[in-house]
Amino acid sequence: xxxxxxxKNVAVIDRLEAELGGxxxxxxxxxxxxxxxxxDSINMILGSRASKELVRRGADKAEVQAVxxxxxxxxxxxxxxxxxxxxGEVIISRRLTAEGKxxxxxxxxxxxxxxxxxxxxxxxxxxxxxxxxxxxxxxRHIDFLDAYAHTETELNAYHELYSRARExxxxxxxxxxxxxxxxxxxxxxxxxxxEIKAAELxxxxxxELSAQRRLLENAVQISENANRAYAVLYDMAEGQSAYDxxxxxxxxxxxxxxxxxxxxxVYESINSAMYAIEDAxxxxxxxxxxxxxxxxxxxxxxxxxxxxNRLKRKYGGTVEEVIAFGERAERELDEIVMSDEAAxxxxxxxxxxxxxxxxxxxxxxxxxxxxxxxxSLEIEKALHELNMEKARFMVAITPQKFTPSGTDSVEFMIAxxxxxxxxxxxxxxxxxxxxxxxxxxxxxxAGSDDVETLIFDEIDTGxxxxxAQKIADKLRGIAATRQVICITHLPQIAGAxxxxxxxxxxxxxxxxxxxxIPLDHEGRVAELxxxxxxxxxxxxxxxxxxxxxx
Numbered sequence: 143x144x145x146x147x148x149x150k151n152v153a154v155i156d157r158l159e160a161e162l163g164g165x166x167x168x169x170x171x172x173x174x175x176x177x178x179x180x181x182d183s184i185n186m187i188l189g190s191r192a193s194k195e196l197v198r199r200g201a202d203k204a205e206v207q208a209v210x211x212x213x214x215x216x217x218x219x220x221x222x223x224x225x226x227x228x229x230g231e232v233i234i235s236r237r238l239t240a241e242g243k244x245x246x247x248x249x250x251x252x253x254x255x256x257x258x259x260x261x262x263x264x265x266x267x268x269x270x271x272x273x274x275x276x277x278x279x280x281x282r283h284i285d286f287l288d289a290y291a292h293t294e295t296e297l298n299a300y301h302e303l304y305s306r307a308r309e310x311x312x313x314x315x316x317x318x319x320x321x322x323x324x325x326x327x328x329x330x331x332x333x334x335x336x337e338i339k340a341a342e343l344x345x346x347x348x349x350e351l352s353a354q355r356r357l358l359e360n361a362v363q364i365s366e367n368a369n370r371a372y373a374v375l376y377d378m379a380e381g382q383s384a385y386d387x388x389x390x391x392x393x394x395x396x397x398x399x400x401x402x403x404x405x406x407x408v409y410e411s412i413n414s415a416m417y418a419i420e421d422a423x424x425x426x427x428x429x430x431x432x433x434x435x436x437x438x439x440x441x442x443x444x445x446x447x448x449x450x451n452r453l454k455r456k457y458g459g460t461v462e463e464v465i466a467f468g469e470r471a472e473r474e475l476d477e478i479v480m481s482d483e484a485a486x487x488x489x490x491x492x493x494x495x496x497x498x499x500x501x502x503x504x505x506x507x508x509x510x511x512x513x514x515x516x517x518s519l520e521i522e523k524a525l526h527e528l529n530m531e532k533a534r535f536m537v538a539i540t541p542q543k544f545t546p547s548g549t550d551s552v553e554f555m556i557a558x559x560x561x562x563x564x565x566x567x568x569x570x571x572x573x574x575x576x577x578x579x580x581x582x583x584x585x586x587x588a589g590s591d592d593v594e595t596l597i598f599d600e601i602d603t604g605x606x607x608x609x610a611q612k613i614a615d616k617l618r619g620i621a622a623t624r625q626v627i628c629i630t631h632l633p634q635i636a637g638a639x640x641x642x643x644x645x646x647x648x649x650x651x652x653x654x655x656x657x658x659i660p661l662d663h664e665g666r667v668a669e670l671x672x673x674x675x676x677x678x679x680x681x682x683x684x685x686x687x688x689x690x691x692x
Contacts, residue, residue, distance in 0.1 A: 143162075143164060143210060143211045143594050143595055143625045144162050144208055144209075144210055144265070144266065144595045144625060144627070145161070145162060145209045145210060145211060145231075146159070146160065146161055146162065146207075146208070146209040147159070147160045147162065147183075147184070147206075147207075147208050147209075148160075148205075148206070148207040148208075149180070149183045149205075149206050150204065150205040150206075151197060151198035151201035151203065151204045151205065152179060152182070152183050152186075152196050152197075152198060152204045152205075152206065153176070153179045153182070153196055153198060153656075154176050154179060154198070154647060154654045154655060154656045155176060155179055155180075155183070155198070155655070155656045155657075156198065156655045156656075158180075158656065158657060158658050159658075160643060160658045160660070161660075162625070162627065162641070163640065163641050164621075164625050164640075165621045165625070165626070165639075165640035165641065166617055166618055166620075166621035166626040166627075166628070166638065166639045166640050166641070167625075167626070167627045167628070167639055167640065167641040167642070167643065168627075168628045168629070168630055168635060168636045168638075168639040168641070168642050168643070169627070169628070169629045169630075169643045169644075169645050169658070170629075170630060170631070170636050170642070170643075170644060170645065170669055170673060171644055171645030171646060171647075172646075172647070174647065175645045175646055175647040175656060176645055176647055176656030177599075177629050177645050179656060180629075180645065180656075180658070181268070181597075181599050181629070182196060183206045184206075184208070184266070184268065184597065185268070186206045186236045186238070187206050187207075187208045187234045187235070187236050187258075187262060188258075188259065188262040188263075188266060188268065189246070189255045189256075189258040189259030189262055192236070192238045192244055193242070194238065194239070194240060194241065194242035196238060197238060197239070197240045201240070202239065202240050203237055203238060203239045203240065204237070204238045205235065205236070205237050205238075206235065206236050207233065207234070207235040207236075208233070208234050208235075209231055209232070209233050210231065210232040210233075210234070210265050210595075211230070211231065211232075211594075212227065212230050212231055212232050213264065213265075213592060213594060215264055215592055216232055216261060216264050216265060219260065219261055219264065220232070220248065220249070220261065223248075223251075223253065223257055224251070225248050225249050225251045225253070226249045226250065226251065227249070229249075231249075232248065232249065232261070232265065233247075233248070233249050233250070234246070234247070234248055234258065234261070234262065234265075235247045236258075246258045248261060263593075264592065264593065265593065265594070265595060266593065266595045266596075266597060267584070267587075267588070267593045267595070267596050267597070268596075268597040268599070269580065269584055269596070269597065269598045269599060269601060276580075277554065277567060277568070277576050277579060277580060278567075278568045278576070279568075280552075280553045280554075280566065280568065283537070283552045283553055283554050284510075284547055284548075284550065284551075284552040286517075286554075286583055286587070287510055287513060287514060287517060287537055287552050288510070288547075289587050290513055290516075290517045290586065290587060291509055291510055291512075291513030291514075291517075293506060293509055293510065293513075296502070296505050296506040296509055297506060297547070297548070299502050299505075300499070300502040300503055300505075300506050300548055301546060301547075303495055303498050303499040303502050304499060304544060304546060306495050307492060307495045307496060307499055307544075310488050310491055310492045310495060311492065313488055314485060314488050314489065314492065317481060317484070317485045317488075318485075324478050324481065327474075327478060328475060328478045328479070331471045331472075331474055331475040331478070332475060334457070334467075334468070334471050335468055335471050335472055335475065337453070338453065338457065338464060338465070338467065338468035338471075339468065341449060341450070341453055343450070343453070343461050343464060343465055344461075345461060345462060345465075347446075347450070347461065348447070348450055348461055351443055351446055351447050351450075352447070354443050355440065355443045355444065355447065357433055358435075358436060358439055358440040358443060359440065361433050361434055361435040361436070362435055364429070364430060364433045365430045365431075365433055365434065365435075367430075368426045368427060368429055368430025368431075368433070369427070369430055371423070371426045372423050372424075372426050372427040372430070375419050375422060375423035375426070376419065376420060376423035376424075376427075377423075384419055385416060385419050385420055385423065388412060388415055388416045388419060389416060391412050392409065392412045392413055392416055395408055395409045395412055396409055499544065503544065503548050503549045506548045506550070507539070507541075507548060507549060507550050510539060510548075510550055510552070511539055514537035514538075514539055514552070515537075517537050517586065518535055518536045518537045520582075520586045521535045521537075521579070521582045521583060521586065522534060522535040524581075524582030524585055524586060524616070525578060525579065525582050527612060527615070527616060528578040528581065528582060528609065528612045528613060528616055529578070529608050529609040529611075529612040530558060530575065530578060530609075532558070532559060532560045533556060533557065533558050534556065534557040534564060535554070535555070535556050535579075536554075536555045536556075536564050537552060537554060537555075538552070538553050538554070538555045538564075539551070539552055540553075553566055553567075554566070554567040554579070555567065556570065556575075556579070558570060558575060567579065572604060573603055573604030574603070574604035574605040574606075574609060575604075576604070577601055577602060577603050577604055577605055577613075578605065578609065578612075578613065580601065581598075581601050581613060581616060581617075582616075584596065584598070584601075584620075585616055585619070585620050588620055588623075588624055593624075594624055594625055595624070595625045595626075595627065596620065596624050596625070596626050596627070597626075597627045597628075598617070598626070598627070598628045598629070598630075599628075599629045600629055600630060600631065601613065601617075601628065601630075602630050602631065602632045602635055605632070606632070610632045610634040610635065611634045613632075613634070613635060614632075614634045614635045614637070614638035615638070617635060617638065618638050621640070631673065632673070633670050633673045633674045633683070633684070633687065634687075636666075636669070636670055636673060637666075637670055637684070637687035637688060641660070642660075642661045642665070642666045642669065643658050643659060643660055643661065644658070644659045644661055644665065644669055645657075645658055646658075646659055663688065666684070666688060667681055667684040667685055667688065668681075668684075669684075670683070670684035670687060670688070671683070671684045
């Protein structure tokens with residue numbers, strides 16, 4: 143229950159405090175006194191968007207605070223969010239700066255607007271002046287039915303499957319849409335992979351080929367120089383070679399080597415040089431013999447190097463990068479090939495999800511159908527109590543394709559006069575009839591949830607006379623188990639209240655200020671007399687009304 147409301151610096155309100163009791167409370171006042179500002183302030187603590195234009199002129203911030211007694215369900219939610227619950231109260235505050243920055247707190251803990259809305263939804267249900275418009279939008283009728291039927295569990299299960307089916311369908315559509323592009327890409331990748339694989343590249347091949355080309359290009363010179371070197375080192379046609387001369391030196395030193403250790407060492411060195419020259423001569427000879435001019439071999443080497451360079455220009459600056467490119471292309475091609483398998487798997491999964499979705503839709507629809515019959519009877523009964531004795535009402539459900547809210551299309555049908563056919567509510571209901579239908583729905587929903595505070599902002603739109611008295615009686619009936627707060631222009635509703643507050647605007651100079659004044663008996667008589675037109679007759683009417691209430 144809303145126990146206390148404090149509003150500071152919101153539009154024309156400087157400071158307003160109200161101690162609210164149980165039962166039925168009404169707020170009345172002249173047009174333009176600031177009733178809508180009070181509703182805007184309450185909406186702030188409900189988590190609605192708040193414009194910086196609400197901050198009172200000259201103030202740096204606006205503040206709204208509401209104190210509620212704590213229902214058990216709210217206690218569990220606050221505990222879940224780490225918010226203190228020791229005092230048994232829920233204190234919600236909202237601050238809005240002139241710059242538009244908003245801060246919300248619950249029991250002193252800063253919370254997000256999402257948390258604020260979740261908590262506030264369990265504390266207050268507010269019916270604004272324009273909520274009747276929801277009845278003129280058939281797409282909203284399903285929301286009223288679901289609220290009555292408590293379909294949260296079934297609707298969540300259905301929506302989870304619906305979202306999954308939509309996601310799978312989106313992925314399948316993407317695969318189908320890209321099919322031609324995927325085929326073109328696969329062809330290109332296959333060509334690139336085959337080209338790289340056919341080359342049979344190895345990491346060191348390019349260096350080896352370059353070295354081989356150098357040898358082949360210089361084969362004649364290599365052969366000639368090798369032969370000359372061999373002759374000089376070992377086998378001169380005329381004269382002595384290096385080997386011959388060193389052999390003579392070895393022979394000469396050998397004859398005296400046993401005369402001194404030093405000479406013996408020299409002898410060993412000369413012998414080693416002789417053998418080294420012999421080995422080198424043979425190696426250079428063999429190398430020269432192996433290196434022959436071979437134009438065909440040179441052409442093959444050049445062709446191979448040209449192939450490698452062409453692949454490098456296309457796929458990377460080095461052989462290593464070309465090989466890596468080919469490996470990436472193979473992986474991508476595998477993924478494309480696998481996409482066909484993925485599509486098949488997605489089709490299989492989609493069929494399974496659709497089967498579950500149909501079952502979930504059937505379960506949701508069955509619960510709605512059962513609840514629609516009960517809600518139709520309850521609304522019809524409530525309308526009879528609201529001076530529409532001959533009205534007939536039906537919550538009509540027709541099947542439709544899968545939508546985020548199920549496969550049910552819901553629309554309210556009404557016949558206001560005997561003998562008439564049931565027709566869509568939006569086509570025949572007047573403003574006063576819409577108000578009574580909405581009140582009937584609100585009164586029924588109030589009995590099916592745990593919200594303790596109901597606020598009605600001018601639920602009496604388009605109503606007068608005996609219908610107004612019926613609405614007053616209905617509101618008092620709701621107030622027997624709920625806290626009901628009404629903003630009204632009708633004396634029948636104002637006179638039926640347990641508590642009456644006057645919304646009054648005062649102007650000092652060029653500054654307007656709205657206050658909320660609790661009325662005693664004399665104050666109520668004066669205010670009710672004003673509403674009905676004033677004068678002695680109005681006062682007598684007010685006295686009689688309050689006397690009947692007591």
